[in-house]
Amino acid sequence: MVRKDNRNMNVFKMDTHGCDALKSSHDKMNLLKVIFREIFRVSNIPRKCPIAANKKYFINNFTVREDDFPPIFPSLEFQVKIEISVDRVETATGIIKGRIRK
Template sequence: MSVYLWLLLISIGVVSEERHFKFIFDRLTVKHFGEIVEELNYSLIQLNNRSYISANLLLKRDMYKIVLNTTMDFWNMDNKKTRLYRMRIDPCIFLEQIHKNRFVNMFTKSLFQHTAGQLTCPLKGKFNYTLNNWYMDEMDFPAFWPFGTFQAKTDISMDTKKTFNIMLRGRVAKK
């Protein structure tokens, strides 16, 4: 019995171990095309040694037949590039299923915690989709994460027309 108690204490210590890195968002750009967007606002702020993104989106009408193309690349300190993910997906199917990529799951979980309302398909017109002070919590990630820079690119198309382009650049730095 004492072996199990010892393993439990060790696992609690590993899970609660302080992270020696932080995620910093350096640049966010969002572009929209076509006539579907009624309102789009976003901001990136640095506050208390953390990067926060807030945004709101109001569509003129419901969005059906959505395709999301997204990639995330990471460059370590030796400038070696690693592709963390590359996906072409129907976000409606993605929202209904658990994704297999662990990093995408961590990223999505963090994003959904800061989204007002439930993301469901179709995306509704005249509904204010809001993201409040989103950040990447280091405690959601493994205790070791390499330092370097990252870039996430996302293109969203509706009815085969490019509707949104989102680019997020940042870095993993020493805390």
């Protein structure tokens, strides 16, 4: 969200183990399920652990569709920062920017 002074504000922060995130991607209804459904469709990321070492993983043309969200969900712009760490050492960082239009 953007504050009145035009600074960004964190609305949601989550720290999770990668395998726990993969497990929760199968839960009934949550934001991770929506995101992972599309990730699995457009990537070679495994659906469960273990995740193989020394293998290149990719996500191509990730798209969140309007019908993935309830009708009352507002139009908005968002930015998601992903930091991946192994043994507490950051190994990768990614930023996803987008918007939801109604």
